[in-house]
Amino acid sequence: MSRIELKNIDKFYGSNHVLRNINLTIEDGDFMTLLGPSGCGKTTTLRVVSGLEKPQNGIMTIDGVEMINADDAYYAEPSKRGLNLVFQSYALWPHMTVYNNIAFGLKIQKMSHDEIERRVMDSLKMMRIDMYKDRYPTELSGGQQQRVAIARAVASSPKLLLLDEPLSNLDAKLRIDMRSELQRLHKELGTTIIYVTHDQVEALTMSTKIALFKAGELNQVATPMELYNNPIDLEAADFIGNPRINLIPGRAEMKGGELVVKSELGGHTFPAGHLTDEQKPMSGEFDCVLAVRPEQILISREPVEGALPVNVYASQPAGSETIVTLKAGEEEFLSKEIGQVHYDIDQKVWAIIDQDKINVYNKETTRLIKRAV
Amino acid sequence: MAKKDLPRKPLTKTRLKNLILNVLRNPFNMIVLVSLIVLFCLILIPLLTMVKSTFTLAEGELRRVDGNVGDFTLYYWWYMAVSNMSKAVLWKPLLNSFVCGFFTTLISVPLGSVLAWLMIRTDIPGKKLLGILVTVPYMIPSWTKALAWLAVFRTPTSGANGFLTGMGIPIPDWLAYGPVAIVLCMSMHYYAFSYIQVSGALRSINSELEEMGEIQGANKAQILRHITLPLILPSVLSALVMTVSKSIGTYGVAANLGNRIGYYTLATRMRVFIDQGPQAVGYAMSIVLVGLAALILMSNQKAIGVRKSYATVGGKGGRSTLMPLGAAKKPMMAFLAIFLFLAMVMPFFVLIMETFQITTGAGYGLDNLTLYNWIGTVDEAQKYTNYPGIFQHDEFWSAFKNTVKLTLIGSIITAICGQFLGYISSRGRGKWYGNLTEQLVFVPYLMSGVAFSTMYFSMFSIPHLGGLIPSLYGTFTLIVLTSVVKHFPFASRSGTANMLSISVELEEAADIAGASFWKRMATIIVPLAKNGFISGLMLVFISIAKELDLIIIMMTPTTRTMSFLAFTYSQEGYNQMSDAISVCVLLFILVCYIVANKVGGADIGKSW
Numbered sequence: 005m006s007r008i009e010l011k012n013i014d015k016f017y018g019s020n021h022v023l024r025n026i027n028l029t030i031e032d033g034d035f036m037t038l039l040g041p042s043g044c045g046k047t048t049t050l051r052v053v054s055g056l057e058k059p060q061n062g063i064m065t066i067d068g069v070e071m072i073n074a075d076d077a078y079y080a081e082p083s084k085r086g087l088n089l090v091f092q093s094y095a096l097w098p099h100m101t102v103y104n105n106i107a108f109g110l111k112i113q114k115m116s117h118d119e120i121e122r123r124v125m126d127s128l129k130m131m132r133i134d135m136y137k138d139r140y141p142t143e144l145s146g147g148q149q150q151r152v153a154i155a156r157a158v159a160s161s162p163k164l165l166l167l168d169e170p171l172s173n174l175d176a177k178l179r180i181d182m183r184s185e186l187q188r189l190h191k192e193l194g195t196t197i198i199y200v201t202h203d204q205v206e207a208l209t210m211s212t213k214i215a216l217f218k219a220g221e222l223n224q225v226a227t228p229m230e231l232y233n234n235p236i237d238l239e240a241a242d243f244i245g246n247p248r249i250n251l252i253p254g255r256a257e258m259k260g261g262e263l264v265v266k267s268e269l270g271g272h273t274f275p276a277g278h279l280t281d282e283q284k285p286m287s288g289e290f291d292c293v294l295a296v297r298p299e300q301i302l303i304s305r306e307p308v309e310g311a312l313p314v315n316v317y318a319s320q321p322a323g324s325e326t327i328v329t330l331k332a333g334e335e336e337f338l339s340k341e342i343g344q345v346h347y348d349i350d351q352k353v354w355a356i357i358d359q360d361k362i363n364v365y366n367k368e369t370t371r372l373i374k375r376a377v
Numbered sequence: 378m379a380k381k382d383l384p385r386k387p388l389t390k391t392r393l394k395n396l397i398l399n400v401l402r403n404p405f406n407m408i409v410l411v412s413l414i415v416l417f418c419l420i421l422i423p424l425l426t427m428v429k430s431t432f433t434l435a436e437g438e439l440r441r442v443d444g445n446v447g448d449f450t451l452y453y454w455w456y457m458a459v460s461n462m463s464k465a466v467l468w469k470p471l472l473n474s475f476v477c478g479f480f481t482t483l484i485s486v487p488l489g490s491v492l493a494w495l496m497i498r499t500d501i502p503g504k505k506l507l508g509i510l511v512t513v514p515y516m517i518p519s520w521t522k523a524l525a526w527l528a529v530f531r532t533p534t535s536g537a538n539g540f541l542t543g544m545g546i547p548i549p550d551w552l553a554y555g556p557v558a559i560v561l562c563m564s565m566h567y568y569a570f571s572y573i574q575v576s577g578a579l580r581s582i583n584s585e586l587e588e589m590g591e592i593q594g595a596n597k598a599q600i601l602r603h604i605t606l607p608l609i610l611p612s613v614l615s616a617l618v619m620t621v622s623k624s625i626g627t628y629g630v631a632a633n634l635g636n637r638i639g640y641y642t643l644a645t646r647m648r649v650f651i652d653q654g655p656q657a658v659g660y661a662m663s664i665v666l667v668g669l670a671a672l673i674l675m676s677n678q679k680a681i682g683v684r685k686s687y688a689t690v691g692g693k694g695g696r697s698t699l700m701p702l703g704a705a706k707k708p709m710m711a712f713l714a715i716f717l718f719l720a721m722v723m724p725f726f727v728l729i730m731e732t733f734q735i736t737t738g739a740g741y742g743l744d745n746l747t748l749y750n751w752i753g754t755v756d757e758a759q760k761y762t763n764y765p766g767i768f769q770h771d772e773f774w775s776a777f778k779n780t781v782k783l784t785l786i787g788s789i790i791t792a793i794c795g796q797f798l799g800y801i802s803s804r805g806r807g808k809w810y811g812n813l814t815e816q817l818v819f820v821p822y823l824m825s826g827v828a829f830s831t832m833y834f835s836m837f838s839i840p841h842l843g844g845l846i847p848s849l850y851g852t853f854t855l856i857v858l859t860s861v862v863k864h865f866p867f868a869s870r871s872g873t874a875n876m877l878s879i880s881v882e883l884e885e886a887a888d889i890a891g892a893s894f895w896k897r898m899a900t901i902i903v904p905l906a907k908n909g910f911i912s913g914l915m916l917v918f919i920s921i922a923k924e925l926d927l928i929i930i931m932m933t934p935t936t937r938t939m940s941f942l943a944f945t946y947s948q949e950g951y952n953q954m955s956d957a958i959s960v961c962v963l964l965f966i967l968v969c970y971i972v973a974n975k976v977g978g979a980d981i982g983k984s985w
Contacts, residue, residue: 075389076392097883
């Protein structure tokens with residue numbers, strides 16, 4: 005139940021500039037995911053919010069209260085920020101039982117004994133691990149330790165919950181279980197959550213908003229579907245989505261406010277309403293890149309009007325879906341079809357591509373110039 | 378990543394206030410500050426004081442040098458290095474030190490390395506027992522080995538027969554005393570150092586690396602030459618450097634085996650000057666010793682540099698296939714058996730038996746056996762002696778008490794300091810205060826025991842800063858202080874390892890939960906550091922109990938320890954009693970080690 009504002013945050017380690025002018029607002033009740041490859045600054049941002057790192061520049065407020073003001077060298081202590089943190093390593097104290105791990109922070113807040121007992125048991129029950137309260141962390145499995153770490157973080161009813169790659173140490177199946185668990189937790193507590201991950205599936209499935217990092221800078225902040233449908237630049241497009249997005253080179257030209265594009269996918273004319281404000285040459289041809297998600301390419305075995313005649317290069321059935329590699333001229337691209345289908349190699353088929361779903365990028369700036377709608 | 382300079386901020390009033398508050402509110406900063414001040418006072422200031430006193434004229438030399446007390450002078454350095462005395466004062470002992478150090482290294486490094494290879498990489502039988510036996514010599518103080526050597530090889534030159542001369546085998550003096558004896562005794566001690574280093578390196582080599590060589594068609598000798606040896610070379614080199622620098626500075630062995638025939642090394646010669654003056658010459662020699670050690674260690678770092686160690690444990694970890702010795706097994710076993718017999722069994726058998734003899738070297742007939750040396754009173758003595766058996770002698774019990782007191786107090790203080798210093802260097806890794814702490818703490822490591830205590834001796838023999846630093850000469854406090862600071866490098870290394878094993882995130886989690894620094898210390902760090910603390914404590918304990926070199930200069934009649942008493946008795950010719958005391962010291966150390974091993978899981982391999 006809080007609104008966090010980061011303004012112009014800069015963080016240096018020695019002369020290493022790890023956070024560059026981060027501006028981010030997290031609305032009350034958001035499930036904000038910080039997403040990006042490793043070393044891009046997402047964990048550092050989380051630690052700045054928590055108070056474990058002190059940025060050299062910038063201001064942070066929580067609910068309008070100043071927590072960081074680098075100009076005044078003012079940094080509120082972590083415990084005064086009304087938040088709690090789940091570490092990637094869980095950081096459970098190995099010499100304390102599960103119960104004491106959770107009660108530790110409450111005891112420091114000098115709560116009454118009954119209140120502590122009630123809160124510990126509530127959070128243990130919520131995470132469905134109340135039967136393990138007298139065990140030591142080493143006597144629990146990874147998934148159970150994970151639950152203890154979360155229970156410990158929520159027991160103090162923080163206004164803001166920070167999670168640092170909490171699922172990365174779990175196996176694939178547990179990870180899916182914990183994803184739904186975390187989503188439920190977010191709904192039940194109504195707490196603002198900041199969640200750090202490099203796993204795009206986690207980000208897309210759980211968040212209400214995603215902040216995509218790139219080399220210490222914020223690249224794009226958007227809802228998961230907006231991020232998926234309209235990645236702001238080629239790098240973001242390439243990072244999000246599995247199988248990866250198809251990138252096809254082409255030539256583009258602005259004609260009468262419309263964008264005319266030629267490529268191996270054929271000729272397209274995109275109306276002015278679908279174009280972004282990003283910089284592009286207003287006259288003359290320029291290099292562009294067309295991006296199409298594999299699931300947006302439908303395959304027809306019969307000729308269809310407006311469809312692109314292509315050859316099947318390879319076909320990979322994977323049970324629930326089939327990935328087909330198609331070839332048009334010199335360009336290869338993927339199509340994803342739900343279900344089990346069979347195509348012969350070198351079979352001639354027709355690819356149906358909805359031009360509204362195509363993204364177009366300016367190759368020179370790598371930025372998005374035509375949105376999918 | 379593009380570099381951008383750190384932002385410079387205007388210094389406003391609020392900013393200044395907050396900057397100061399940020400530092401003051403964090404007790405960690407205070408601890409770092411206090412530790413750095415203490416380290417400066419205990420390590421840098423004594424070193425500088427000693428250097429200064431070698432350039433300051435003292436009262437004793439007024440007859441020979443013009444000037445007043447306290448004047449700047451080069452007399453001491455001139456006397457040591459250039460005067461017509463210099464050959465006897467510096468150059469001859471220096472040469473002797475180098476000779477001893479060189480040959481000790483020449484014997485002990487290959488010996489230790491081969492033993493390590495046999496124990497780790499081959500299928501030699503009885504490894505568990507052998508492994509213990511091979512490391513036992515390291516627990517035994519080196520001066521005890523000198524006494525054991527004397528028990529076997531003593532000649533009438535020093536007044537009594539040893540085991541061999543007693544059997545009618547003529548032993549020349551050059552074998553009994555002097556460089557040969559010193560080199561062999563020190564080799565029997567320092568080989569364990571190479572053994573521990575090299576076996577550690579060998580253990581970390583994945584045998585897949587060697588198997589890959591085999592698949593490529595290399596034979597055993599080629600594999601050893603081109604794969605195994607280069608991988609352990611950094612460890613061998615660092616063992617080599619340690620052995621050289623330690624053996625050059627060793628006092629106990631050189632004094633026991635050299636002094637009686639006038640064979641002096643730098644360390645033993647230095648003590649003569651400290652005892653008889655001019656002391657500043659002794660200090661100057663001590664500085665030479667420190668400089669030598671620093672030079673050797675630095676050249677090591679230069680030579681090995683980044684190749685300090687290889688990350689040899691890769692992937693699936695160290696599954697290790699042993700090399701079958703085949704036909705060489707029996708000769709190797711015989712070699713080990715003979716080695717262990719000669720290096721351990723025989724000398725210590727002779728040493729222990731001597732404590733029951735009336736006349737040393739006169740055989741083990743019933744008429745020559747007595748318990749006098751242990752429990753006799755003066756009126757029961759069969760030969761002329763002033764001393765009763767050690768258990769009847771107040772001097773022994775006072776030394777026993779002093780030893781226990783010193784080891785207990787010293788090791789507890791050292792271990793606690795070590796954990797604190799370890800906390801600072803582990804949490805300050807890569808930060809200026811962490812590096813500074815590590816470097817300061819490392820300084821005592823450069824100094825041999827005698828050189829280090831000489832430094833403290835010079836610092837505390839007279840009051841400094843108008844009595845702010847009192848004269849501690851002759852006090853038990855000074856001995857404890859010396860032992861504590863000398864063991865800082867080791868204690869803080871074990872403290873650092875201990876603290877590194879406690880993840881910073883455990884502390885951060887408590888920080889977020891609202892625990893203050895002291896609360897975190899009490900509830901998180903101390904409970905988790907307990908085990909590592911106990912094992913570190915035990916190792917320091919043993920190390921201090923063994924010590925002779927370090928405290929010998931500080932000894933006064935009321936502060937004598939068992940080690941020193943044994944040394945004095947031996948110098949005075951009370952060989953049997955000297956042996957009896959060293960047997961007591963050995964038992965004390967062994968009992969402590971067994972307790973340490975059982976209680977704290979301490980490993981002798983981590984001690985030095």
